[in-house]
């Protein structure tokens with residue numbers, strides 16, 4: 001589904017991603033872990049072409065995406081993204097938030113977009129909130145709306161950047177439950193999270209990043225129970 005070859009990205013003098021190689025198979029959940037500043041968000045943003053790499057290649061479904069030539073609006077339709085801070089449109093209802101991109105970007109008929117939106121709200125347990133505005137929702141509810149909104153474009157891959165980091169602890173579980181359900185339905189997902197329980201339970205592949213490099217990749221068992229690299233061990237001893 002995704003193949004990244006030797007990706008490099010700098011901000012000025014700061015070399016943030018260093019020769020990143022990453023393969024994501026269809027249906028896999030890949031969890032990216034690593035300390036703050038290690039480049040996890042930048043990598044996700046490159047996968048969605050919110051950032052453009054300096055060098056290297058990104059293939060989606062086998063197609064090389066040249067960000068300087070490709071129609072990125074179309075490419076992004078296949079790659080949904082959920083952010084730490086929800087980014088809902090505050091002046092739109094929940095339903096309007098969800099149908100916005102399908103109607104205006106994908107040109108889906110409004111009735112059809114509404115029908116899918118209601119199905120997605122049902123799925124994330126918020127069908128009764130369709131006509132509410134974001135301010136009236138809890139953080140966990142906002143994030144579930146943000147997930148429904150990303151799914152409304154019917155993406156092939158979903159990227160999650162610390163989707164539960166801004167939530168009160170008691171609201172984390174409801175968002176992780178939705179993500180877990182999505183994973184079980186076979187969605188291809190790349191998830192940046194500090195929720196090690198989620199990584200252990202749901203990930204097919206765990207990737208540990210440090211200082212812009214992928215240090216180690218493996219199954220949750222390999223990474224959490226017998227990490228090969230000292231740096232992985234150190235990081236895990238701080239977070240587990």
Ligand code: ADP
Nearest residue numbers: 011014016034035036037038039040041042043
């Ligand atoms: P992580 O998500 O792992 O915390 P980031 O990808 O956000 O790491 O950041 C990696 C490094 O790149 C950090 O040193 C950060 O300060 C820097 N950085 C991120 N975005 C920008 C930007 N737009 N301009 C300059 N530096 C940035």
Ligand code: MG
Nearest residue numbers: 040041042161
């Ligand atoms: Mg980040």
